[in-house]
Amino acid sequence: MAAPIAKGSGMKQIRDAIVIGSGIIGSAIAFALTRAGIRRVTLVEKGPLVSGMTRRNAGLVHPFQAHPLLCDLANASYDFYNQWAISFGGKSPFVETGAAVVSNFAAPERFAMWNAHANASEIEPAALTARYPNVTDQFRAVMFSPRAGYADAVITAQALVNTAKANGLEVQTGTQAKQIVVKQRHVQGVQTTTGELEAPMVVIAAGGWSERLLAPLGISLQLRFRRGIVEFYEQPPTITHELPMLLDANSTFFFRPHPYHMSAAGRVSLESQTQGIESLDEFVSASDSTSVKQFVEACLAEFANVSTKRAHPILYDTPKDGLPALGRIANIDGLYVAVGFGTSAFAVAPAVGETLAQLLVDGSAARDVSSFSPLR
Known part of the structure; x- marks a missing residue:
């Protein structure tokens, strides 16, 4: 793992992947990436850990979603929540x-x-x-459906992050992502308020703040x-x-x-x-x-x-169409988004993390998520 660099030093840090946003989606992605073997992962959060809408989320886990693919993601995520001890041990926050x-x-x-x-x-x-x-x-x-329940959204996201940290995740809180650095349609990294992070892969999972990062690239998720x-x-x-x-x-x-x-x-x-x-x-x-x-x-x-x-x-x-944006930005190599899950975010987060990890590591996912293409 790269040697730690003091926050605010302005020095360039070289990473394998950067995840922007520490809500339940970003936390699940960071967890899945480190579990897939990507060690030099940085999670960037402009506020304290899990400080966005996840902190207000009711933590619902159920399969009654608005699209068949969301139902599939929710069913897979239920298995993750219900088998909490396999990944985390200890008492599960999930209540069936x-x-x-x-x-x-x-x-x-x-x-x-x-x-x-x-x-x-x-x-x-x-x-x-x-x-x-x-x-x-x-x-x-x-x-x-008997396959449903709830969990404390903050405790769950924190557990995902803490387990990922044990596998090499670096967390930078109080650090705002200012710009996605792109050269010749290839991601180079992220410019933040505390310096530049260099990485060939960036995942934007910043919820309602994601548009600000995509707008300079001429991209809108509407x-x-x-x-x-x-x-x-x-x-x-x-x-x-x-x-x-x-x-x-x-x-x-x-x-x-x-x-x-x-x-x-x-x-x-x-x-x-x-x-x-x-x-x-x-x-x-x-x-x-x-x-x-x-x-x-x-x-x-x-x-x-x-x-x-x-x-x-x-x-x-x-x-605008009510469905999330999930996957690679087709015209920029190395840029991915996982945004816009609405009321489904907590229910599908673990499977979304697994899907993004497959896309970053293998180049393709076990599930066909093309219906959620960010530029559809």
């Missing part, structure tokens, strides 16, 4: 709950895709209530942002059975249990905006909070009288 999509309409359109790609099956509402007695059986359609909220409730004492993760068929609302006799729930707006991370404030509107509470009450009647203990907003970024 099972997940159900509930609908007031018979067999929504997405049910067919999930039946084919999500390792899920449609069940009678009464069957869901039999499995989870506190859940109402008033819905007309239910899709269920990112759009959807505002969401995450709320926490104290679990009613009348809840005496395990609770599942609950989702609506439009992927607008979610509910999941939470440690310490709490529960988490939230929603994401169906409307997107071009304003990015800088526009995020800490305001949670009463109407948003009410709509989340109504979803929870419709699923779990015993939550009718609970009040919100705390809440925070979050921004989810995706390209």
